[in-house]
Amino acid sequence: MAGESRNWVLMVTAQTPTNIAVIKYWGKRDENLILPINDSISVTLDPNHLCTTTTVAVSPSFKQDRMWLNRKEISLSGGRYQNCLREIRNRACDVEDKKKGIKILKEDWGKLHLHIASYNNFPTAAGLASSAAGFACLVFALAKLMNLKEDQSQLSAIARQGSGSACRSLYGGFVKWIMGKEENGSDSLAVQLTDEKQWDDLVIVIAVVSSRQKETSSTSGMRESVKTSLLLQHRAKEIVPKRILQMEEAIKNCDFTSFAQLTCADSNQFHAVCMDSCPPIFYMNDTSHRIINIAEKWNRSEETPQVAYTFDAGPNAVLIARNRQTAALLIQRLLYYFPPNSDDLNSYVIGDKSILQDAGLTGMKDVEGLPPPPETKDNIPSQKYKGDVSHFICTRPGRGPVLLADESLALLDSENGLPK
Amino acid sequence: MAGESRNWVLMVTAQTPTNIAVIKYWGKRDENLILPINDSISVTLDPNHLCTTTTVAVSPSFKQDRMWLNRKEISLSGGRYQNCLREIRNRACDVEDKKKGIKILKEDWGKLHLHIASYNNFPTAAGLASSAAGFACLVFALAKLMNLKEDQSQLSAIARQGSGSACRSLYGGFVKWIMGKEENGSDSLAVQLTDEKQWDDLVIVIAVVSSRQKETSSTSGMRESVKTSLLLQHRAKEIVPKRILQMEEAIKNCDFTSFAQLTCADSNQFHAVCMDSCPPIFYMNDTSHRIINIAEKWNRSEETPQVAYTFDAGPNAVLIARNRQTAALLIQRLLYYFPPNSDDLNSYVIGDKSILQDAGLTGMKDVEGLPPPPETKDNIPSQKYKGDVSHFICTRPGRGPVLLADESLALLDSENGLPK
Structure with a gap:
């Protein structure tokens, strides 16, 4: 790990849609891995109206993993957060930001702490699939930050471990969550059926x-x-x-x-x-x-x-x-x-x-x-x-996750990595 | 058929309970015969609080079959009424009332018309099984009037053709409606599981x-x-x-x-x-x-x-x-x-x-x-x-149908056979 000082903060901000199942997911065959008892199909909703925005940041100055949801700090100790963080850290790769002069090696990620800020543009827990958008956005943003090589489907299998229906928020349009057969859940993941432009009059x-x-x-x-x-x-x-x-x-x-x-x-x-x-x-x-x-x-x-x-x-x-x-x-x-x-x-x-x-x-x-x-x-x-x-x-039906390049949209301060 | 004049009226008044299913009847395999797709079990409710009282009368002076429900004349032309009336007339036997000097032969019943008056001591069609008590009472009273030899189970198979759940109102206590196997419905009838005294603290x-x-x-x-x-x-x-x-x-x-x-x-x-x-x-x-x-x-x-x-x-x-x-x-x-x-x-x-x-x-x-x-x-x-x-x-759980011997409780006038 190299940087000019211990005070650098590296950040990624992403926006992820929520989704609504049209063939329902109801029932797990494995409670810990969140493996369902049947396939399900959903439509992704336009993130302009319903989405989660999440900024993830890493810095050698962070003392512990911390998370803020809708500006309020929440605990990351729950198994679902821990499962997602562990799975992503396990797949982290080398990251270099030449402009900032930062280089993080694959093996450094285990020692670095994360700050996460997440915001829903709709009421949380009002039955509008906030946890689906939330976990999808967390996984998507962290995957970008840590330079994961996995594709969206493989990321969906990680998001699934945060909230089952979150795996379907990794794609736009119509999405199928394949229940899979493997005991370890590796084949329980989302695939896109059609993108949001295929059937655009809904x-x-x-x-x-x-x-x-x-x-x-x-x-x-x-x-x-x-x-x-x-x-x-x-x-x-x-x-x-x-x-x-x-x-x-x-x-x-x-x-x-x-x-x-x-x-x-x-x-x-x-x-x-x-x-x-x-x-x-x-x-x-x-x-x-x-x-x-x-x-x-x-x-x-x-x-x-x-x-x-x-x-x-x-x-x-x-x-x-x-x-x-x-x-x-x-x-x-x-x-x-x-x-x-x-x-x-x-x-x-x-x-x-x-x-x-x-x-x-x-x-x-x-x-x-x-x-x-x-x-x-x-x-x-x-x-x-x-x-x-x-x-x-x-x-209307909408697109999948996107990165927000505009730093002004980040939810964390680029200097200290705390909520703006 | 013999009587001192054509003006005699012969009447029977019965009281029949309603019932509530504890294993539900939902779905017919034959719409006309009212044959269910599964057995059901009910508890009969105390007729002191919820019951139908029905008076049935026969007289050579009656010009047609007529019925009054809660003092309002209703049509008997519906298939369900017709099915019950036909099945009972087919099984009618000789009847003699020596006191009144009336004798009706088995073969006379086809030529005689009936007056029927029915009254629920609870709101009709308020979801309180009024049709169950109603058809059970109709069949029970007519069976007494026409001196049928059939037992309660056999009568229940007739009441069933008026309203499926009516068959369970022919008994007190706990009652099972056996779905039966015969195409003609002859074995789709009610049997008593236990009478109302067996489990009397409910x-x-x-x-x-x-x-x-x-x-x-x-x-x-x-x-x-x-x-x-x-x-x-x-x-x-x-x-x-x-x-x-x-x-x-x-x-x-x-x-x-x-x-x-x-x-x-x-x-x-x-x-x-x-x-x-x-x-x-x-x-x-x-x-x-x-x-x-x-x-x-x-x-x-x-x-x-x-x-x-x-x-x-x-x-x-x-x-x-x-x-x-x-x-x-x-x-x-x-x-x-x-x-x-x-x-x-x-x-x-x-x-x-x-x-x-x-x-x-x-x-x-x-x-x-x-x-x-x-x-x-x-x-x-x-x-x-x-x-x-x-x-x-x-x-509470209650008894099955009973005859009301007290003529003052009849709903029809014993002179003219019209509602009192």
């Missing part, structure tokens, strides 16, 4: 649902399901393998009808397995059910799916619209049933606001003037559920 | 949950599940047969721990299968989920189940307490979380009110003074859900 609307319930974490929830659900093994062994093939075909052909049917059915089956666990796990609430009913009624009235829905381990709905036109019709329906509590439409629908404009919704007057959706016309005036949705995020 | 509390949702009928719901759920066949073929054996064992041994585990697991699995249907069916709502969570938390804190829960095709909870002591503790918990909207405790907890007294709850002051259940003590003050439960019904 629009995604996330309904962040207000909830006062304390939720079961997905880690403990899936452990309970594996232990107690009599339906889970049947799902993993008999149903998912076929669905994976069908979903790959649907994605390859940009076949929205098949994609939507598989996505909705698999989300519902995942929640069915949760309910079949003992004690039963309820992630969806009445608002989630209402959103499903709105989507199902609309899809049926159009005879072909306009929107797919999927729910992870929480009440938030992720709605995937066929294209921009249907996304506009979708947001009209959503705002009709779930008008904002306040008059601030601007903070109620965030992300890609152009969908609002397409829908002709530029202010609260437009929202109040929305007619009931035509598919409800024979019914009694439909009830509205003001306040049941916290806000909506409009986004 | 107490049942029904939470009638307020709901504004229009629900999927169980008939169309189970049709959708059979068509679309990939988990249903696995449940019916692989899981239920083992559970039936375990449940029979638990009932035989009055083994509450095993009984409660099986009851809760099977209710949850039935709702899981509903959710796995396409479109998904949600019968439980947030209030149902809260009641489950209250029961599960309490059971876990006691290490052995105090209460079992089960939900049919609606949000109402049927809670089965181990004995009177635990029932008192249960009603305390329920009233703590779900206090009445009004001050009228007397109309909020109906049925066997002695449970309220055991619980020391004689007025609203006592309800307001209820401390949080001890199992919540480490938590932040628990939320209350006033208005989310419409009312509670306290009851």
Whole structure:
């Protein structure tokens, strides 16, 4: 290890997307290595709207590994962080920064400490896959810093050991996590099915649902399901393998009808397995059910799916619209049933606001003037559920991890390696 | 057929209980004969609190078959009524009432018309198995009127053709509906496992949950599940047969721990299968989920189940307490979380009110003074859900159908055969 002084800091900043599974991961066959009981498929969400930014730094002046998440220092002692750090250090290579006159040899990495700062541009632990984006970004950034020679798939197998679904955030577009067969987990990794440009008319609307319930974490929830659900093994062994093939075909052909049917059915089956666990796990609430009913009624009235829905381990709905036109019709329906509590439409629908404009919704007057959706016309005036949705995020499928070269975007100070 | 005049009316009045399945019936293999895809087991509820009373009458003066349900005339043209009436008429025998000087020969029944009046002492179609009690009572009363020689099991196979679960209301105590193998359904009938006196310390509390949702009928719901759920066949073929054996064992041994585990697991699995249907069916709502969570938390804190829960095709909870002591503790918990909207405790907890007294709850002051259940003590003050439960019904396992000899209890006038 060579540098002009012990005070140099070498840094890398990366940005990594979150992802949402359309064929669900639920159940581990190995709790420590995080090996799943079935393959899963996800769509990566546009990092412009939902992403984690992570700066990793190394310096001979650092006394210990430290990490700050959303500006608050957190412990790195957990097994999941330790597994990722160990796996990456084991693969570290020589690094040279000629401009700064820094050279770190492969064997030096074991003696050097790291500072890590991570920031989510969306609420952490609100059921928006923050740990997936977080671990993917940590692994990706450290791999760059330490000059790992592994490809994205091999990195995904490291990220997997931090949070299973994190492995799917190493790619953009549609991604498959192959469960693998090896006991050591070396073949349990992510591969890209198609990049985000292949099927670029999809629009995604996330309904962040207000909830006062304390939720079961997905880690403990899936452990309970594996232990107690009599339906889970049947799902993993008999149903998912076929669905994976069908979903790959649907994605390859940009076949929205098949994609939507598989996505909705698999989300519902995942929640069915949760309910079949003992004690039963309820992630969806009445608002989630209402959103499903709105989507199902609309899809049926159009005879072909306009929107797919999927729910992870929480009440938030992720709605995937066929294209921009249907996304506009979708947001009209959503705002009709779930008008904002306040008059601030601007903070109620965030992300890609152009969908609002397409829908002709530029202010609260437009929202109040929305007619009931035509598919409800024979019914009694439909009830509205003001306040049941916290806000909506409009986004789309997006790209995989990127490095942020602009040092001004780093979360750590380049002089002292502490949070800015 | 002989009588002093054409104006005689011959009547029979019967009372039949409702039942709640503890191993669920969900899915038909024959829609017309109502043949199920698995065995089911139920407990019959005390007819003092929930029952149907039906008067059936025959008279040469009646011009057509007519029926009144809860004092309102309804059509008998539906296939289910027609199937029951045909099957019973086919088995009718000679009837003689010497006192009245009436003699009806076997072959006369085809020419005579019937009047039927039925009354539920609980809200119809509130998810409280009114059609089960109703068809059981219709078949039982007609069988008595027409002097059928068939035993209760054989009658249950007729009631089954009116409403599947009706076959289980022909007996008190615990009842098994054997799915049978015959194509004509002749061996798909109910048998009594134990009568209501065998396990007589159970107490049942029904939470009638307020709901504004229009629900999927169980008939169309189970049709959708059979068509679309990939988990249903696995449940019916692989899981239920083992559970039936375990449940029979638990009932035989009055083994509450095993009984409660099986009851809760099977209710949850039935709702899981509903959710796995396409479109998904949600019968439980947030209030149902809260009641489950209250029961599960309490059971876990006691290490052995105090209460079992089960939900049919609606949000109402049927809670089965181990004995009177635990029932008192249960009603305390329920009233703590779900206090009445009004001050009228007397109309909020109906049925066997002695449970309220055991619980020391004689007025609203006592309800307001209820401390949080001890199992919540480490938590932040628990939320209350006033208005989310419409009312509670306290009851117990009960007897099967009975004849009501007292003519003053008949629902039809003995002179003209019309509703009183």
